[in-house]
Amino acid sequence: MSGMTQTTASRGTTSSANAMHLSDEALIAQIARGDDGALGAFYDRFGRVVYSLALRVVRDTQLAEEATQEAFLAVWRTAGDYRASRGSARTWLLTIAHRRAVDRVRFEQRRVVGNEPFDEGTEREMREFAASAEDEAWVVFERERLVRALRQIPDGERELIELAYFDGYTQSELADRLGLPVGTVKRRTFTGLARLRTLLEAER
Amino acid sequence: MNPLSDHLHDEDLIAYALGESDASRSRAIDAHLETCETCRREYVGLLDTLGTMAFAAPGRVPPPDLRSAILEAASKEPLAVAASDPDPATARRRRRTWGSLSGWAPRIAIAGGLAVVLIVAILALPQDSSSTRSVPLVGVHGAVVVTNHRAVLDAASFRPLAAGRTYEVWVIHAGGARPAGLFAHGAGNVPVSGAVGPGDVIAVTAEPAGGSPQPTTTPIAHAQVE
Numbered sequence: 001m002s003g004m005t006q007t008t009a010s011r012g013t014t015s016s017a018n019a020m021h022l023s024d025e026a027l028i029a030q031i032a033r034g035d036d037g038a039l040g041a042f043y044d045r046f047g048r049v050v051y052s053l054a055l056r057v058v059r060d061t062q063l064a065e066e067a068t069q070e071a072f073l074a075v076w077r078t079a080g081d082y083r084a085s086r087g088s089a090r091t092w093l094l095t096i097a098h099r100r101a102v103d104r105v106r107f108e109q110r111r112v113v114g115n116e117p118f119d120e121g122t123e124r125e126m127r128e129f130a131a132s133a134e135d136e137a138w139v140v141f142e143r144e145r146l147v148r149a150l151r152q153i154p155d156g157e158r159e160l161i162e163l164a165y166f167d168g169y170t171q172s173e174l175a176d177r178l179g180l181p182v183g184t185v186k187r188r189t190f191t192g193l194a195r196l197r198t199l200l201e202a203e204r
Numbered sequence: 205m206n207p208l209s210d211h212l213h214d215e216d217l218i219a220y221a222l223g224e225s226d227a228s229r230s231r232a233i234d235a236h237l238e239t240c241e242t243c244r245r246e247y248v249g250l251l252d253t254l255g256t257m258a259f260a261a262p263g264r265v266p267p268p269d270l271r272s273a274i275l276e277a278a279s280k281e282p283l284a285v286a287a288s289d290p291d292p293a294t295a296r297r298r299r300r301t302w303g304s305l306s307g308w309a310p311r312i313a314i315a316g317g318l319a320v321v322l323i324v325a326i327l328a329l330p331q332d333s334s335s336t337r338s339v340p341l342v343g344v345h346g347a348v349v350v351t352n353h354r355a356v357l358d359a360a361s362f363r364p365l366a367a368g369r370t371y372e373v374w375v376i377h378a379g380g381a382r383p384a385g386l387f388a389h390g391a392g393n394v395p396v397s398g399a400v401g402p403g404d405v406i407a408v409t410a411e412p413a414g415g416s417p418q419p420t421t422t423p424i425a426h427a428q429v430e
């Protein structure tokens with residue numbers, strides 16, 4: 001991973017070079033043992049994804065940094081709680097990161113509706129992101145796979161998923177906002193996600 | 205919802221996956237997921253799909269110093285309970301206790317505040333006396349063994365600290381905290397210097413190399429002498 005910052009490899013910690021060969025789950029196991037090299041490696045792998053998610057949710061670079069830091073510190077503190085039976089390490093991280101960001105945006109009440117870029121520089125950073133080292137190819141792949149799948153689900157379902165996920169609306173807030181029974185909102189969100197899941201699996 | 209018969213409804217799964225179930229509902233759902241493979245597979249698939257949504261966010265580059273800020277903050281964290289804790293539920297509970305302590309502890313006058321926190325623990329614990337006692341540590345897997353006013357700390361499960369940091373032992377009583385020795389990761393049994401008496405609390409913090417005259421961080425582990 002050429003984008004990786006150098007880690008000072010001290011005794012008993014995972015060096016960047018070693019971390020490249022470890023699975024996400026193996027890194028979490030190392031983090032649970034207090035290996036800060038593994039935490040650094042986990043950040044190198046997912047820091048951009050977490051930060052990008054946080055920024056999309058909180059729409060403020062300072063808050064996004066805080067949410068990202070909180071997410072990785074939560075990983076540091078609770079890595080021993082990770083259970084493989086409840087999903088992959090990546091899903092575990094992204095769930096934590098998403099909750100932290102949503103908590104932030106609810107707390108700060110800075111929620112802004114819409115998908116438009118919120119400041120200048122997005123395009124430049126997107127280019128930087130896309131043009132970064134080969135270790136980010138998997139991110140590009142995931143994004144393309146997701147975008148193709150999202151295009152194939154009904155607008156109403158996709159909008160609900162996006163409002164819940166990126167704008168932090170609760171299901172009952174969405175029901176109020178859209179004038180629908182909350183049960184309908186939940187079912188529609190669930191159906192959309194089930195559809196999305198099938199499409200993503202077909203693309204794998 | 206009967207955890208043994210009915211499967212979870214879609215509405216339960218989506219609310220739980222989005223973190224919107226209330227506490228009692230969450231416990232019931234969690235208990236069902238623990239025992240039901242069918243619902244667990246459904247839930248994991250849902251969570252995985254939601255997680256994939258993260259990739260729909262426009263790709264952005266975090267500031268370059270965020271990585272070191274995170275590692276720096278991690279090195280100052282009270283460390284998690286050792287993964288070897290036999291009861292994961294206990295481990296999680298303890299961890300949460302320390303998590304909440306670490307939130308407000310820096311805002312109080314350290315020595316006095318610490319004594320207040322630990323006096324609460326003292327009042328809550330039953331008293332017992334016999335010549336040799338082993339008291340489990342709270343915060344890290346391990347124990348304090350006390351014989352005739354002398355204590356030894358079983359420190360085998362303490363994790364490595366960042367460079368330039370050391371573990372420091374404290375004996376805390378109503379009058380304040382007294383330094384009682386330094387140790388490093390992998391130390392095994394650590395003698396607690398000086399006498400300890402009933403009601404004293406043995407606590408461990410991470411300090412700058414060389415130790416501190418008074419605790420400067422939240423205790424990672426503690427045990428009360430009976």
Ligand SMILES: [Zn+2]
Pocket residue numbers: 210211212236240241242243244
């Ligand atoms: Zn079930």
